[in-house]
Amino acid sequence: MTVTRDEVEAANQKAVGQMMDSEPTWIDIAPAARKMELRGKKLLHAGPPMAWKDASGPMRGAIIGAVIYEGWADTEKKAVRLVEEGEVVLDCDHHHDAVGPMAGVISPSMPVFELEDKKFGRRTYSNMNEGIGKVLRYGAYSKEVLDRLRWMAETVAPVLRATVGRIVKANGGFPLKPMIAQALTMGDDCHNRYVAATSLFAKQIAPYMVRTGYDPKTLSEVSKFIDGNNFTTLNMGMAAGKAMTLAGHGVKYSTLVTVMSRNGTDAGIWVSSLGKKWFTAPAPVPKGLWFPGFTESDANPDLGDSSITETAGYGGFAMAAAPAIVSWVGGSVQAALDVTERMYEITQAQHKHFLIPFLDFKGTPVGIDLRKVLKTGVAPTINTGIAHREAGVGQVGAGTVTFPIQIFKDAFAAFVDKYGA
Amino acid sequence: MTINVVGEADGSKGLEAGEECELSRSGIRARSVEVTVEGARPYRSLLRRRGAVAFPGPGDLAKGVALLRSLYDASPRGPSLVSDLLFRRFAEGRLVQAAGGARRLGFGDFLGLVGRGGGFTPAGDDFVAGFTSAFNYISRSKGLGQIVISRALVSSRTVPESAAIMVYSSKGYVDEGMERLILDSLGGRAFSDDLMALASRGHTSGLDMSLGVLLAEAVGSGAEDGGRALRKCLAALGR
Incomplete structure (x- = not known):
């Protein structure tokens, strides 16, 4: 049996339709051990599977930090030995329906946002965002970094849990799709710019948060934390993207990409009709703007699950909605427009909910089609943060990067092997 | 340079x-x-020489054709050449006969395709260029007769650029991407990456040329498999 053109078209329409119809809704926040059944000394990380010996500097830093954070070791040396000896087990976020930006490390006691897809019923997860600069997800693991993580778990997460509990009682949860849709019309791309989204989030949860019964000082500290970090909603936006792409995953004959991710060593993708098989190639190094004192030579190859946003039809694919993003990732406003325009060439549809005002409210490009990537030679472009190549340093810039075309060739060859001839 | x-x-x-x-x-x-x-190294077309020819298996050729067909489907203009009735009749008639040993292909067999289809270089021309470059390489290597393209005849049916490409291709002067596809596929090496590298060329030019190469190899292998490879390729194309 060989698949027909009509069968592929129908499958792709179904997959992209389900991606757009997905209704990711925030319903809880609690430790990963409880929500994701992350047991024992297991750590999740961004991107495709990876052995410790192949891990890049920032990924190593984040893993070391997480081992110390969990109390499994009290020094860097001991932490490394635990991982080297296999006592600490590594696995991909995506294998647990989770995503995390940059190193994307999730450990059992870290709080995770839990989202439920009200349309298709799946649950997805992401960790909390710490801010920018010296943070665990960029490979920093100093005391200051780990203290902040503990404060987030002990102070911020409980308040958010009580808040979302009230939201669930009132409305069934906090829907992410409307927030992303609105933020895209307010100048965010919802990958590297979440200024509007975070403001909308703060505004919308405030009436519930003030009624949680926490004391004013704690509420003030939590509010300040949310307000002080424009990336507060990035992780929820990513978990929403994971829910959307999961909805489009597993459609027989579909050539649409449902995961794009990087672990700082390799970049990898999933294809809707090819199960959870990873297609990988070495991760590229981003081009962009550098924090003072850093240059391209300091950059690690790209990492993070955050390209789930582009996979779901926003982020870099919606850069035309976010002209101000060029002050963060570099390039010109015209270049941002060009990126979005190019992505229409390789996608199945225009999003029916995510609209770009500057393009006359055209829907964002959504549903990356392997066949179109190969036919046009245009690979998906994403925007991204840039980590220092050494463990412990942190973020050194932000920019854009294009996925290696070889990944799409390998995936398409596998598709043809399975369905084509 | x-x-x-x-x-x-x-x-x-x-x-x-x-x-x-x-x-x-x-x-x-x-x-x-x-x-x-x-400062540039002199260009030496490897297709001008005789080489050892090892035909890909029928399954590999058909898989390559299926891959191309899927990419035709994703082209903005749709599957122009492969859904053209004249092309189908040509492939299912003359090529099948040639693969079965009942016909010896000559330039006249391809004239109907010249200038056919859209594009800066018409799709039919790209197919002819791909087909003759591979077919003539096989023939040259095996000491058989080649397809000689009459420049005068093709020039009256298509644009000059395309006429020139057909003439040069048939003589073994092709670009590196095409050369790699022909030599890898006839050298017992994997060639799906070569196909995909050519796929993004033009609207469908790379696909049309690659299809020509694969069908030429299927016809060429007819003496060994009685036309099985070509039948499998056409089945993959006919979805």
């Missing part, structure tokens, strides 16, 4: 599209200009 464009006495410079060129000792000589190329 430096390129030096030398003007003629009347001061004119630049190559005209489709202009006759010949390789000179220092570069390219055309009617209006001479382009000298310094």
Whole structure:
């Protein structure tokens, strides 16, 4: 049996339709051990599977930090030995329906946002965002970094849990799709710019948060934390993207990409009709703007699950909605427009909910089609943060990067092997 | 590498599209200009030589054709050449006969395809260029007769650029991407990456040329498999 053109078209329409119809809704926040059944000394990380010996500097830093954070070791040396000896087990976020930006490390006691897809019923997860600069997800693991993580778990997460509990009682949860849709019309791309989204989030949860019964000082500290970090909603936006792409995953004959991710060593993708098989190639190094004192030579190859946003039809694919993003990732406003325009060439549809005002409210490009990537030679472009190549340093810039075309060739060859001839 | 464009006495410079060129000792000589190329390695077409030919298996060829067909489906213009009835009749008639040993292909068999279809270089021309480049390489290697393209005849049916590409391709002068596809596929090596590398060329030019190469190899292998590879390829194309 060989698949027909009509069968592929129908499958792709179904997959992209389900991606757009997905209704990711925030319903809880609690430790990963409880929500994701992350047991024992297991750590999740961004991107495709990876052995410790192949891990890049920032990924190593984040893993070391997480081992110390969990109390499994009290020094860097001991932490490394635990991982080297296999006592600490590594696995991909995506294998647990989770995503995390940059190193994307999730450990059992870290709080995770839990989202439920009200349309298709799946649950997805992401960790909390710490801010920018010296943070665990960029490979920093100093005391200051780990203290902040503990404060987030002990102070911020409980308040958010009580808040979302009230939201669930009132409305069934906090829907992410409307927030992303609105933020895209307010100048965010919802990958590297979440200024509007975070403001909308703060505004919308405030009436519930003030009624949680926490004391004013704690509420003030939590509010300040949310307000002080424009990336507060990035992780929820990513978990929403994971829910959307999961909805489009597993459609027989579909050539649409449902995961794009990087672990700082390799970049990898999933294809809707090819199960959870990873297609990988070495991760590229981003081009962009550098924090003072850093240059391209300091950059690690790209990492993070955050390209789930582009996979779901926003982020870099919606850069035309976010002209101000060029002050963060570099390039010109015209270049941002060009990126979005190019992505229409390789996608199945225009999003029916995510609209770009500057393009006359055209829907964002959504549903990356392997066949179109190969036919046009245009690979998906994403925007991204840039980590220092050494463990412990942190973020050194932000920019854009294009996925290696070889990944799409390998995936398409596998598709043809399975369905084509 | 430096390129030096030398003007003629009347001061004119630049190559005209489709202009006759010949390789000179220092570069390219055309009617209006001479382009000298310094520092570049001399171009040697490996398809001009005889080589060892190992036909891909029928399954591999058919898989390659299925891959191309899927990419045709994703082309903005749709599957123009492969859904063209004239092309289908040509493939299912003349090519099948040739693969089965009942017909010897000559230039006249391809004339109906010349100038056919859309694009800067019409789709039919790209197919003919791909087919004849691979077919003639196989024939040359096996000491068999080649398909000789009449420049005069094709020129009256298509644009000059395309006529020139067909003539040169049939003589074994192709670009590196095409050369790699032909040599890898006939050298017992994996060639799906070569196909995908050509896929993004033009609207469908890369696909049409690649399809020509694979069908030429399927026809060429007919003496060994009685046309099985071609039948499998056409089945993959006919979805």
